Amino acid sequence: MNDMSRLAGSAIDVETPKILARNVNVFYGDTHAIRDVNVDIANNTVTAFIGPSGCGKSTFLRCLNRMNDTIDSCRVTGSMRLDGEDIYDKRVDPVQLRAKVGMVFQKPNPFPKSIFDNVAYGPKIHGLARSKSDLEEIVERALRRGALWDEVKDRLHAPGTGLSGGQQQRLCIARAVATEPEVLLMDEPCSALDPIATAQVEELIDELRRNFSVVIVTHSMQQAARVSQNTAFFHLGQLVEFGETGQIFTNPEDPRTESYITGRIG
Numbered sequence: 001m002n003d004m005s006r007l008a009g010s011a012i013d014v015e016t017p018k019i020l021a022r023n024v025n026v027f028y029g030d031t032h033a034i035r036d037v038n039v040d041i042a043n044n045t046v047t048a049f050i051g052p053s054g055c056g057k058s059t060f061l062r063c064l065n066r067m068n069d070t071i072d073s074c075r076v077t078g079s080m081r082l083d084g085e086d087i088y089d090k091r092v093d094p095v096q097l098r099a100k101v102g103m104v105f106q107k108p109n110p111f112p113k114s115i116f117d118n119v120a121y122g123p124k125i126h127g128l129a130r131s132k133s134d135l136e137e138i139v140e141r142a143l144r145r146g147a148l149w150d151e152v153k154d155r156l157h158a159p160g161t162g163l164s165g166g167q168q169q170r171l172c173i174a175r176a177v178a179t180e181p182e183v184l185l186m187d188e189p190c191s192a193l194d195p196i197a198t199a200q201v202e203e204l205i206d207e208l209r210r211n212f213s214v215v216i217v218t219h220s221m222q223q224a225a226r227v228s229q230n231t232a233f234f235h236l237g238q239l240v241e242f243g244e245t246g247q248i249f250t251n252p253e254d255p256r257t258e259s260y261i262t263g264r265i266g
């Protein structure tokens with residue numbers, strides 16, 4: 001039984017992969033960073049990417065919304081489909097794609113704007129609000145989803161950069177969800193946070209999967225075990241093992257996975 005069936009009350013489709021990646025290879029100039037990776041990202045699921053430093057987790061994550069397009073030396077081959085549509089099709093506008101496949105980075109990076117404007121920015125450029133009150137509703141909903149509303153509702157016009165690190169990261173999550181993405185990519189979203197802020201963001205990730213597919217890169221195996229349902233273990237650019245998180249951590253099939261989770265490599 002898939003773990004997703006535990007989520008009561010929401011329309012959940014775990015059968016059809018949200019993203020399907022096949023034979024993906026990534027090169028930075030002559031460096032072959034990702035080798036023949038096949039992976040399915042399920043709907044309404046948190047998928048964790050784990051593995052030693054330099055194994056390609058972030059590179060692969062950034063392929064999922066074409067963030068690697070911004071790196072001149074980077075070349076991606078193979079097939080990546082979002083709801084069956086080729087992410088790398090020439091007709092796909094990467095800006096539109098990134099509204100559907102949002103991203104939260106390691107270091108909180110609010111814009112030098114107010115809390116309100118940080119969240120309103122995406123909906124404005126994508127024309128999601130018909131009126132001022134519409135925009136206000138969108139911002140409130142996103143801040144609630146980012147578990148930040150109660151802390152900032154009385155100072156929406158204060159600068160986002162004036163918030164604590166943990167609040168800034170939740171603001172960035174609110175900013176990412178404001179455009180109603182379908183997938184949320186998170187690249188070590190808690191690495192700059194203290195344990196309390198980390199726990200808040202982890203709780204939020206669990207909430208978010210009711211509406212989105214979440215893919216998280218993490219160096220913390222405890223975090224992967226706590227927040228994810230599926231785990232992908234990368235090593236030297238290869239996807240060594242992919243499966244249910246419980247199985248990967250208790251009964252890995254590949255000796256390299258076992259070495260990593262028991263602390264012998266990485």
Ligand SMILES: Nc1ncnc2c1ncn2[C@@H]1O[C@H](COP(=O)(O)OP(=O)(O)OP(=O)(O)O)[C@@H](O)[C@H]1O
Binds near residue numbers: 052053055
């Ligand atoms: N912009 C870049 N230009 C050239 N090579 C790069 C670039 N980004 C990453 N690489 C190389 O690609 C490989 C994979 O790096 P990547 O950052 O994806 O690994 P990672 O598993 O996310 O590492 P970490 O856990 O340390 O963040 C490494 O060999 C790295 O040096």
